[in-house]
Amino acid sequence: MLEVTGLCVQTGGQRLIENISFSLLPGDWLMLVGPNGAGKSTMLNAISQALPYQGSVTFEGQDLARMKPRLRAGCLGVLGQRHAVGYAFTVLEVVRLGRYAARGSFFSRQGDLQGRQLIDRAIAMTGLESLLDHSVLTLSGGELQRVFLAQLFAQNPRLLLLDEPANHLDLLYQQQLFNLLQAWLKTPGRALISVVHDLSLARKYGNRALLLDKGRMVVSGDVGTTLSPQTLQSVYQMDVFAWMRGLLEEWQS
Amino acid sequence: MRTKARRFTLTDYLALTLLTLLTMLVCLSLGSVALPLDQTLATLVGALFGKPADPGIAGTIILSLRLPRVLSVALVGAALSLAGAAMQGLLRNPLADGSTLGVSSGASLGAVLALALGVTLPGLSQLGTMGMAMLFAFLSLALILSLAWKIDASLATNTIILIGVIFSMFASSLISLMIAFSGERLRSITFWTMGSLSGTGYTQAFTLLIALLLCAPLILSSSHELDAFAIGEDNAHTIGVNVRGVKLRVLITVSILIGVCVSIGGTIGFVGLVTPHMTRLVVGPAHPRLLPASLFAGAIFLMLADLLARTIVSPIELPLGVVTSFIGAILFVLIFFRSRRAR
Numbered sequence: 204m205l206e207v208t209g210l211c212v213q214t215g216g217q218r219l220i221e222n223i224s225f226s227l228l229p230g231d232w233l234m235l236v237g238p239n240g241a242g243k244s245t246m247l248n249a250i251s252q253a254l255p256y257q258g259s260v261t262f263e264g265q266d267l268a269r270m271k272p273r274l275r276a277g278c279l280g281v282l283g284q285r286h287a288v289g290y291a292f293t294v295l296e297v298v299r300l301g302r303y304a305a306r307g308s309f310f311s312r313q314g315d316l317q318g319r320q321l322i323d324r325a326i327a328m329t330g331l332e333s334l335l336d337h338s339v340l341t342l343s344g345g346e347l348q349r350v351f352l353a354q355l356f357a358q359n360p361r362l363l364l365l366d367e368p369a370n371h372l373d374l375l376y377q378q379q380l381f382n383l384l385q386a387w388l389k390t391p392g393r394a395l396i397s398v399v400h401d402l403s404l405a406r407k408y409g410n411r412a413l414l415l416d417k418g419r420m421v422v423s424g425d426v427g428t429t430l431s432p433q434t435l436q437s438v439y440q441m442d443v444f445a446w447m448r449g450l451l452e453e454w455q456s
Numbered sequence: 457m458r459t460k461a462r463r464f465t466l467t468d469y470l471a472l473t474l475l476t477l478l479t480m481l482v483c484l485s486l487g488s489v490a491l492p493l494d495q496t497l498a499t500l501v502g503a504l505f506g507k508p509a510d511p512g513i514a515g516t517i518i519l520s521l522r523l524p525r526v527l528s529v530a531l532v533g534a535a536l537s538l539a540g541a542a543m544q545g546l547l548r549n550p551l552a553d554g555s556t557l558g559v560s561s562g563a564s565l566g567a568v569l570a571l572a573l574g575v576t577l578p579g580l581s582q583l584g585t586m587g588m589a590m591l592f593a594f595l596s597l598a599l600i601l602s603l604a605w606k607i608d609a610s611l612a613t614n615t616i617i618l619i620g621v622i623f624s625m626f627a628s629s630l631i632s633l634m635i636a637f638s639g640e641r642l643r644s645i646t647f648w649t650m651g652s653l654s655g656t657g658y659t660q661a662f663t664l665l666i667a668l669l670l671c672a673p674l675i676l677s678s679s680h681e682l683d684a685f686a687i688g689e690d691n692a693h694t695i696g697v698n699v700r701g702v703k704l705r706v707l708i709t710v711s712i713l714i715g716v717c718v719s720i721g722g723t724i725g726f727v728g729l730v731t732p733h734m735t736r737l738v739v740g741p742a743h744p745r746l747l748p749a750s751l752f753a754g755a756i757f758l759m760l761a762d763l764l765a766r767t768i769v770s771p772i773e774l775p776l777g778v779v780t781s782f783i784g785a786i787l788f789v790l791i792f793f794r795s796r797r798a799r
Binding site for chain 1: 545548549550680681683684686687688690691693694695696697698699736740741742
C-alpha cells in the first residue's frame with residue numbers, strides 16, 4: 204500500500220537520507236532500526252510530507268506529495284517524538300482535533316456519529332477516561348504520549364507512523380501499547396511503521412525491518428533475517444546479543 | 457463525559473452583546489459633560505428611528521461627538537483583540553499580537569510621514585494620514601511576506617517573528633528620525649504615535665466596520681485550525697491542516713485588520729496582548745470560544761480605557777495608547793502571577 208522509491212533528503216548540502224526504496228503491504232509492521240542519527244525520524248518526516256525530499260512516496264498509487272492535507276490525514280498519521288502544548292487545552296479537546304480532516308468544511312457541526320464513536324473508542328483504548336477534563340499542561344510525559352496516541356486513533360488513518368512510541372511509557376504501558384497496536388493491525392487494510400530502539404520489541408512485534416545507518420539502508424526484509432547478529436554487529440559495533448543476554452543474567456544471579 | 461460546550465450558544469452571544477451595548481451606553485453618557493443614562497438612551501433611540509434628534513446641546517454631544525468616537529473605539533478594540541488572539545494561537549506564542557508581524561509599525565511610518573510632510577488628500581484633509589498609513593501597511597505586508605518567503609518558504613514561526621521584530625525596529629528608527637527633523641509638527645506626530653481616537657468621525661467608524669466585517673469571518677472560521685496551531689504546528693500537519701495556507705490566510709487577514717486600525721487610531725498597545733489572555737482565563741484556550749469572546753472583551757476593554765482617557769484628568773485628554781499600556785501592563789503582571797500560581 205506504501206511505495207517509497209529513491210528517497211533522498213538533503214539539508215544544507217548534507218545528505219540525511221540517501222536513495223532508500225521499499226514497499227509496504229497491508230498488514231505489515233515495519234520496524235525502522237538503527238543507531239542515533241541514522242536518519243530514522245528524518246525518514247518518517249519525509250514520508251509524512253513534513254520535510255522536502257527527492258524521490259517518490261505513493262500511497263496506493265497516489266503521490267502523497269500532491270495529495271491535499273485533509274485526504275492525506277485519512278491515509279497516514281504520525282505520532283511524533285516531542286509533545287509540547289502551548290496552552291491549557293483539555294485532553295478531550297486535543298483528542299477531538301484528530302477528527303479535523305474528516306469534519307470537512309469549517310462550519311459543519313459535530314454531527315458525524317462515526318467520529319464520535321472513534322473518539323470514544325480512542326479514549327477507551329488509551330485509558331484516558333479519568334483525565335478528559337485535565338489540562339494537558341499538567342500531564343506527565345507518558346500521559347501526554349497517550350493523549351496524542353488517542354488523537355491518532357481518532358484520526359483513524361490506515362497507516363500509522365510512530366516515532367519511538369514506547370518513549371515516556373512505563374513497562375506496563377509499553378506492553379499494553381504494543382499489544383494494542385498489534386490488535387489495531389488485525390483489521391484488514393492497515394499497516395504500521397515504527398522507529399524502535401529496543402531490538403527485542405522490534406523482533407517480537409514486527410514482521411519486517413529496515414536497518415538504517417548514516418542515512419543509508421543497510422538491509423531490509425523479514426525481521427528475523429534483517430536483525431541477524433552479523434548485521435547488528437556491523438551497524439552498532441558491539442555484540443548486541445551478548446550484551447542483552449549479559450544484562451539479564453547478571454541481574455538474575 | 458462532555459462537560460464544556462465547544463461553542464457559545466445563542467444566549468451567550470446575547471449576553472455578550474448586551475454587556476457591550478451597556479458599556480457603550482455608559483461611555484456615551486459620561487465625559488466632560490455627564491448626561492443622564494435615560495436621556496442618552498432616548499436620544500439614541502430617537503436617532504435610530506429617524507425622529508428628529510433631541511434639540512439642544514445634549515443631542516449634539518451624543519450624536520456627533522461621542523457616538524462616532526465610542527463606535528470607533530469599540531471596533532478598534534474588537535479588531536485588535538481578535539487579531540491578538542489569532543496570532544497568539546497561530547504562532548503558539550503568548551507574547552504575540554497583531555503587531556508581531558510588523559505591519560503596524562509600517563502603518564505608523566506611513567502616518568508619520570504624512571504628518572511630517574503635510575500630505576493630504578485633495579478635498580479630504582484629515583484623511584491624508586489615514587490613507588498614507590493604509591498604503592504603508594499594505595506595502596510593509598508585501599515586503600515582510602516576500603522577505604519571509606525568500607528566507608524560508610515554509611514560513612516557519614520563528615522566521616516570521618524574527619522578520620517582524622527586525623522590520624518593526626527598522627520602521628521605528630525611521631519614525632524617530634522623522635520626529636527629529638519634524639520641528640513644529642512634533643506635537644501632532646508624538647500624539648499620533650501614542651495612539652488616540654479623539655475626533656474620529658463616522659467615516660472612520662464606517663471604515664473600521666467594513667474592515668471588521670470583511671476580516672473577522674475569515675479569522676473566526678479558522679478557529680479549529682488555530683486550535684491545531686496552538687497545540688503544535690507538527691500536530692497541525694499530522695491531522696491534515698494545510699499549514700502554510702492557513703498561516704498565510706491568517707497573517708494577511710490580521711495584517712489588513714491591524715493596518716486599518718493603526719491608520720485610524722495610531723498604535724494602541726497592550727489591547728491585543730492582554731485581552732486574549734484575560735479572556736482565556738475565563739473561557740479556556742479553545743478558539744471556537746476564545747475568538748468571539750476576545751472580540752467582545754476587546755471592545756469593552758477599550759471603551760472603558762477610552763472613558764478613563766477622556767475623564768480622569770478632564771478637561772485634559774490623555775492619549776488612549778498611554779492608558780491602555782498603563783492598565784495593560786498592570787493586568788499583565790496580575791495574569792502572569794495568577795497563571796504561575798495555578799500551575
